[in-house]
Amino acid sequence: MTSIGTGYDLANSIFSPDGRNFQVEYAVKAVENGGTSIGIRCKDGVVLAVEKVVASKLLKQGANKRIATVDRHLGVVYSGMVPDGRHFVDRSRDEARAWRDTFKTPIPTADLASRMGGYMQAYTLYQSVRPFGITAIVGGFDSELELPVDGEVGSGPAVGAGGKTAGKKHGGPFLYMIEPSGLYWGYYGAAAGKGRQVAKAELEKLDLGGSGELSLEQAVKEAARIIYLSHDDVKDKKFELEMSWISGADGPTKGKHQEVPKALREEAEKEAERLAKKAVEGDDDDDDDDDEDDDKKDGDKMEE
Amino acid sequence: MFRNNYDNDSVTFSPQGRIFQVEYAAEAVKQGSVVVGITSKKHVVLVALKRNAEELSSYQKKIFAIDEHAGIAIAGLTSDARVLSNFMKQQCLGHRLTYGRDLPVRMLVDMIGAKAQQNTQQYGKRPYGVGLLIAGVDEQGPHLFEFQPSGMTEEMVAFAIGARSQMARTYLEKNLELFADCSREELIAHGLKALKESLVQDRELTIENTSVGVTGFSKADDGSTKVEQFKVFDGQEVNAWIEGVADDKEAPAAEGESMEVDG
Amino acid sequence: MDHRPQAWGRPRDDIYGAYDGSYLQTSGPKQSTQAPVVTGTSVVALKFKDGVVIAADNLASYGSLARFTNVKRLRVFLDSSVVGFGGDVSDMQYLDRHLNELAIDESYETTPSADHPSPGGTLNAANLHKYLQKLMYKRRNDFDPLWNQILVAGLDSGSKPFLASVDLRGTAFSSPSLASGFGAALAQPIMRKYAATEEDAARLSRDEAVQVVKECMKVLYYRDARSMDKYSIAVVTKDGVELKEDEQLEKQSWAFAERIRGYGTQTV
Numbered sequence: 165m166t167s168i169g170t171g172y173d174l175a176n177s178i179f180s181p182d183g184r185n186f187q188v189e190y191a192v193k194a195v196e197n198g199g200t201s202i203g204i205r206c207k208d209g210v211v212l213a214v215e216k217v218v219a220s221k222l223l224k225q226g227a228n229k230r231i232a233t234v235d236r237h238l239g240v241v242y243s244g245m246v247p248d249g250r251h252f253v254d255r256s257r258d259e260a261r262a263w264r265d266t267f268k269t270p271i272p273t274a275d276l277a278s279r280m281g282g283y284m285q286a287y288t289l290y291q292s293v294r295p296f297g298i299t300a301i302v303g304g305f306d307s308e309l310e311l312p313v314d315g316e317v318g319s320g321p322a323v324g325a326g327g328k329t330a331g332k333k334h335g336g337p338f339l340y341m342i343e344p345s346g347l348y349w350g351y352y353g354a355a356a357g358k359g360r361q362v363a364k365a366e367l368e369k370l371d372l373g374g375s376g377e378l379s380l381e382q383a384v385k386e387a388a389r390i391i392y393l394s395h396d397d398v399k400d401k402k403f404e405l406e407m408s409w410i411s412g413a414d415g416p417t418k419g420k421h422q423e424v425p426k427a428l429r430e431e432a433e434k435e436a437e438r439l440a441k442k443a444v445e446g447d448d449d450d451d452d453d454d455d456e457d458d459d460k461k462d463g464d465k466m467e468e
Numbered sequence: 469m470f471r472n473n474y475d476n477d478s479v480t481f482s483p484q485g486r487i488f489q490v491e492y493a494a495e496a497v498k499q500g501s502v503v504v505g506i507t508s509k510k511h512v513v514l515v516a517l518k519r520n521a522e523e524l525s526s527y528q529k530k531i532f533a534i535d536e537h538a539g540i541a542i543a544g545l546t547s548d549a550r551v552l553s554n555f556m557k558q559q560c561l562g563h564r565l566t567y568g569r570d571l572p573v574r575m576l577v578d579m580i581g582a583k584a585q586q587n588t589q590q591y592g593k594r595p596y597g598v599g600l601l602i603a604g605v606d607e608q609g610p611h612l613f614e615f616q617p618s619g620m621t622e623e624m625v626a627f628a629i630g631a632r633s634q635m636a637r638t639y640l641e642k643n644l645e646l647f648a649d650c651s652r653e654e655l656i657a658h659g660l661k662a663l664k665e666s667l668v669q670d671r672e673l674t675i676e677n678t679s680v681g682v683t684g685f686s687k688a689d690d691g692s693t694k695v696e697q698f699k700v701f702d703g704q705e706v707n708a709w710i711e712g713v714a715d716d717k718e719a720p721a722a723e724g725e726s727m728e729v730d731g
Numbered sequence: 732m733d734h735r736p737q738a739w740g741r742p743r744d745d746i747y748g749a750y751d752g753s754y755l756q757t758s759g760p761k762q763s764t765q766a767p768v769v770t771g772t773s774v775v776a777l778k779f780k781d782g783v784v785i786a787a788d789n790l791a792s793y794g795s796l797a798r799f800t801n802v803k804r805l806r807v808f809l810d811s812s813v814v815g816f817g818g819d820v821s822d823m824q825y826l827d828r829h830l831n832e833l834a835i836d837e838s839y840e841t842t843p844s845a846d847h848p849s850p851g852g853t854l855n856a857a858n859l860h861k862y863l864q865k866l867m868y869k870r871r872n873d874f875d876p877l878w879n880q881i882l883v884a885g886l887d888s889g890s891k892p893f894l895a896s897v898d899l900r901g902t903a904f905s906s907p908s909l910a911s912g913f914g915a916a917l918a919q920p921i922m923r924k925y926a927a928t929e930e931d932a933a934r935l936s937r938d939e940a941v942q943v944v945k946e947c948m949k950v951l952y953y954r955d956a957r958s959m960d961k962y963s964i965a966v967v968t969k970d971g972v973e974l975k976e977d978e979q980l981e982k983q984s985w986a987f988a989e990r991i992r993g994y995g996t997q998t999v
Contacts, residue, residue, distance in 0.1 A: 174473055174480060186483075193485030220624075221641045224507075224612075227623040233839055247585040247619030254582055257839065261832055268828065292591040294479040294487070314831060315824035318791070318802040568861035569888065572853065574840055607853045607888075692889065 175291045187295060188288050191244075191344035194297035198243035199403070200359035200394050201230075203301040204387055205339035205352050206372060209380035209411040210303035211424075212241040213387040215359065215395055218402040231408045231423075235260040235270055237305050239408050239421035243357030244298035244344075252300050256280055268314040273304030277340035277348050285346025295344045299356035302342065305410040305419055308335035337410065352376065359394025366390045380411055384424055388432035392440035405433055479591045490588050490595050493617035497599035500543030502630035502666040503530055504659050505601040505612045506640065508650040511684030511696075512603040512610040514541040515659035517630075517667070518677045531681040531700045535560035537570040538604030539681045539698040543630035544617075545597035552580050552596065552615075570695070573604035573611040577621045585619030599629045605683050605695055628662060635665040653709075656680055660713045673710050675703050763875035767819035769793050771804045772957045773914030774815035774882045775947045777922050778892045778907045778932040779940035782968035783884035785813050785894075786944050788952070789976070790959035791820045797959065805963045807972050809834050812856040812885030813965045814863075817911040818899065819878035826863075826877060833862070856885025856893040856967075860903065868901025876900070880911035885967050892932070892967075907932035910947070913955040918947035937966065949980050953987070 172178055173186030180186060201214040214230045231241045232253040240256055242249035259279045263271035280302065287295050310328070328334055341354040353367030370386055371378045378386070384407060391405055407424040411417045424432075474480050475488030482488060503516040516530035528546060533539045534556045542549040559579055563571035580600075587593040600615040614629065615621050626647055628636035639662040650658065659680070664673060683698035701709075741750060769791050776785035791799035804823065806814045808830055816823040837854050854862075860883040870876050876899040887893040895905040907929050908922035925943050926932035935943075944964065952958045960980040966973045 173483065176479060187481055190481035190483055190485050193483065194481065195485070197485060220627075220637075221644060222624045222627050222637065224623045224625050235835060236838070245618075247581060247588065250578070250581055250619070251585050251589070257836075261835075264828070264832065287589070292479065294481060294589055296589075297481070297485065297487075315828040317804070317806075317820070317824055317827060318799055566862055566865045567854065567858040569854075569858050572840060 176287075176294050177289050177291050185288060185345075188345045191295040191297050192299075195244035195299045195344065195356060196358065196360075198245070198298070198357040199230075200355065200357040200363055200391060201241045201243045201299075201301055202356075202363050202367065202387060202390055203241065203303050203339045203341070203351065203354045204367065204370070204372070204378075204383045205303070205337050206378040206380055206383040207376055208337070208415055209305060209383070209409055209417075210239075210337045210339055211380065211383045211387045211407065211409045212239050212301060212303050213391050213405065213407040214241045214243075215357070215391045216404040216406055217400040218404060226404065229406065231406055232256075233421050234276065234302075235264075235304075236420050237270055237307065237410060238273060238276060239303050239410060240300055241303075241408075242298040242300040243360075244296075248296045248298045249300070252280065252284075252296060252298060255283055256302075259283075264314055269311060270307070272306045273302065273338035273340065274306075274350070276304065277302050277338075277342060277350075281342050281346050281348040283346075284342055284344065288345055297344065299344065300342045301354050301356060302340045303338070303408075303410060304421070305337050305412055306335040307413060307419055308333070309413055336412070355390075355394075358396065359391075362394040363390050366393060380409060380415060381428070384409060384428060385432045385435060388429070388436040389439050392433070392436035393443055395440070397444070405429070405436075407432075477591060478588045478593065478595055487588060490618045493595035493597050494599075496597035497544040497617065497629055498631055498633075500545075500599070500630045501530065502628055502633045502636055502663060503541035503543050503601055504626075504628040504633075504636050504640070504662045504666075505541060505603055505624070506626040506647055506650075506655055506659050506662070507603075507610045507612045507624075508652075508655050508684075509648050510610065510686075511650075511652045511655050511682060512605065512612050513652075513655045513659050514539060514601055514603050514681035515656070515663050516541050516679040516681075517663055517673075518679055520677075527676055529679070529700075531679045533681070533698045533700060534576075534602075534604075535564070535570065536697050537606065537683060537695050538573060538576065538602065539683060539700065540603070541601045541681065543599045543633075548596045548598040549600065552583075552598070552600065555583065556580060570604075570606055572606045572608070573602065573613065574623070576604070577602055577613045577615065580615060581619045581621040583619075584615070584617060588618060601627060601629060603681065603683060603698070605685060610684055626662075628666065630666075632666040632668070636662040639665045652682065652684060653712075656682065656709050657713050660709060664713065673713075675707050675710065678702075678706050678710055680706050680709065761874075763873075764819075764822075764878055767822070767878040769798060769820040770957070771802065771817050771820055771823065772955055773910055773912040773918065773951055774804065774817045774880070775910040775914045775918045775922070775944055775951070776815065776882045776884050776894050776908065777926060777935070777940050777944050778894050778929075779926075779935035779937055780933055781892070781937065782886070782966060783813075783892050783894050784937075784940045784944045784964065784966050785815050785882060785884040786948050786962055786964040787815050787817070788948065788959045788962040790957070790961075792957045795956070797957075800959060800961065803963055803976050805965050805974060805976070806830065807965070807974055808856075808859055808885075809837060809854060810971050811967070812859055812883060813967050813972055813974070814859070815882040815884070815911075817880045817882075822877040822879050826879065826881075829866075830859075833859075855888055856883050857887040857895075859883055859885070860893070860895045860897065864897045864901055864903040867897050867899060871900050882909050882911060884965070886969065890969060913957075914947065914951055917950055917954055921947050921950060937968075941966065945980075949983065952980055952983070953985075 172180035176187040199215040199217050204211045234256040260271045287293050339351045342348040352372035355363035410421045413419045474482040478489040501517045501519045505514045518527035520527045531541045560571045587595050595617040602613040612624050614627050626640040680701040684696045685693045686696045688694045774787040787804040791802040804816045880898040896909050897903040907926045910918040963976040
């Protein structure tokens with residue numbers, strides 16, 4: 165970074181002469197230090213996964229969840245500063261609730277991503293705040309069925325809730341990734357945090373996209389494999405894998421965002437561990453991502 | 469005056485993506501005297517070393533009851549801890565009033581986590597200069613959480629924060645497997661032993677400088693389990709426990725049967 | 732012709748008389764709901780050995796008009812409690828949405844999954860009733876009451892059967908059997924014959940309790956002109972909630988009606 169020390173990076177919302185907001189770029193650095201998180205959107209659902217580096221033996225196993233439910237059909241995972249992620253989740257839940265209050269229907273994934281993108285962007289506009297030190301991955305399954313309006317207690321109007329075009333496919337799985345700048349795109353495979361380079365390379369090899377054939381259950385296994393593969397054994401020893409999934413109404417989670425069942429997760433992890441080991445033995449010079457080496461002091465472990 | 473340009477406030481990232489003000493606040497936790505917390509399947513205990521400003525002054529309290537089912541131990545700025553503790557007390561009472569139940573411990577902890585995070589993202593605020601161990605029970609069982617000035621909160625099996633707490637943590641890591649099945653008394657003994665590891669040379673645990681907090685489940689007369697109200701023990705109340713872990717004593721509570729098996 | 736926007740779309744004053752806008756007045760005290768509009772009638776519930784039975788018919792009346800005949804007035808909360816609503820249906824719908832949000836809130840802490848099929852949350856019927864009581868009491872103090880009487884059926888923190896009521900004033904109480912609306916007069920005496928005390932209720936079997944409640948629904952249909960013979964019935968136990976929303980009253984006998992005297996145009 166050439167412009168460090170010129171003063172344009174000392175406050176948020178300040179443009180440098182070449183049009184950059186350094187504080188946002190520095191926030192991205194905080195994300196790059198965080199544990200890898202990924203999202204996969206396949207034909208019949210979405211999988212979210214995160215690598216939780218176990219910083220201390222004294223942590224209670226499996227107790228500290230990093231994937232959050234925002235509404236029944238929506239999940240969020242993030243890399244970077246965990247307290248900022250909690251803030252993001254709290255706000256997402258408020259948005260989802262406000263949407264329900266207004267429209268009497270669950271918030272579509274795209275609208276949540278839009279609102280949260282706007283929220284993160286607002287934190288790049290003022291000197292009185294700092295940008296979020298996270299990149300968030302939002303996964304959801306918008307119901308493909310005719311949903312009852314919230315509060316509907318009878319059979320309701322015979323024509324349904326409206327707003328749908330006959331013969332057109334509605335709803336489906338969606339995945340978005342929102343960066344500290346507030347920028348967001350829809351993805352088939354998204355990755356953030358330490359191991360994103362490796363993860364992205366692996367995601368690109370999957371059969372996703374338009375007519376992608378990868379099934380939800382396969383996606384769970386791929387997600388586990390990718391997290392194991394992107395994990396850096398040298399820098400962080402132990403880690404926990406946390407995974408959640410969302411299927412349609414006819415799938416295993418019945419349209420809800422849920423933790424991946426233990427049996428399936430363990431099966432996926434076993435295979436993932438085997439493959440990761442094989443990959444390490446196979447070629448040794450493939451694991452270089454662009455982390456700057458700034459080992460944090462053990463003082464405050466905001467990222468993990 | 470400052471170590472660098474990026475540590476003036478909590479709304480400025482350093483080029484590495486760090487927020488120095490938050491890291492400095494974490495240093496304040498290390499200035500406080502050590503506190504230890506441990507959970508078993510049925511209980512959670514907090515143990516603390518109290519300090520006095522001078523020979524003739526009283527000792528600063530370290531463990532506080534929050535509600536019937538929860539309490540905290542603090543390390544760092546006591547006045548910041550009081551703000552958080554008052555807030556937690558209010559939340560617990562409010563929840564009890566509207567729902568008629570104990571506020572689940574994780575909800576309580578998330579609330580102060582969110583509150584502390586705000587202080588790290590807005591100009592004109594400063595992070596809390598205190599770390600907490602939160603002990604409580606709810607329908608899921610006993611819980612122990614660590615809270616940091618950054619707003620980070622994590623559930624632990626056992627933990628220690630404050631000055632020289634690394635030694636206590638080492639003790640806890642070494643004995644980690646034993647805790648789950650410990651009785652109430654054994655758990656307190658482990659807490660005191662961990663605390664002793666962190667003492668400076670020639671200092672001893674005394675009834676003046678030692679504080680213990682306990683909550684958990686106990687068997688009621690009709691066989692049902694009931695919550696043992698969080699209580700802080702000081703002075704003479706901790707005497708037997710301290711003697712139980714005295715150096716010259718062959719630690720009886722370490723392994724095997726304890727002197728008092730509950731429930 | 733009056734071309735002011737206020738007069739757009741209004742019948743002509745010279746023919747129909749001036750519009751009475753007095754109810755739109757902006758001065759004077761603020762008025763909220765003064766009466767329910769579309770209403771549901773009784774809800775009846777009875778405790779038994781391992782749980783609670785609760786029932787309500789599927790009718791929503793507009794005054795004396797049977798306006799909606801497919802309205803579900805029993806609502807499951809977190810797969811572990813049932814809330815039964817009498818009174819205003821739009822307020823019931825508001826509460827339904829509110830409880831939906833409460834359930835979503837509760838699931839944040841304990842995300843339900845295949846491993847924990849149990850309710851996504853630990854808020855039991857007793858907690859829920861306490862919450863609704865505070866809510867209803869607040870609304871009455873705001874002079875904007877939710878015009879309902881609500882029965883909450885489920886289990887308490889000790890996994891014992893729980894049944895309690897709260898009304899539009901925030902008045903709350905509990906009893907081994909409860910009935911709202913007309914049922915308070917007609918169904919309660921029947922249920923008390925079988926379960927006058929908690930001890931009696933604790934001896935009732937599930938089948939007995941269901942039978943008693945069905946009997947009550949029938950008596951209510953005979954006597955309550957705002958009721959209907961299609962109803963919903965739910966049984967709450969440790970194992971969850973069994974809700975049937977399309978039940979039909981069986982073995983009706985209107986022979987007794989012949990003997991009723993003293994109403995309408997009858998003189999003898």
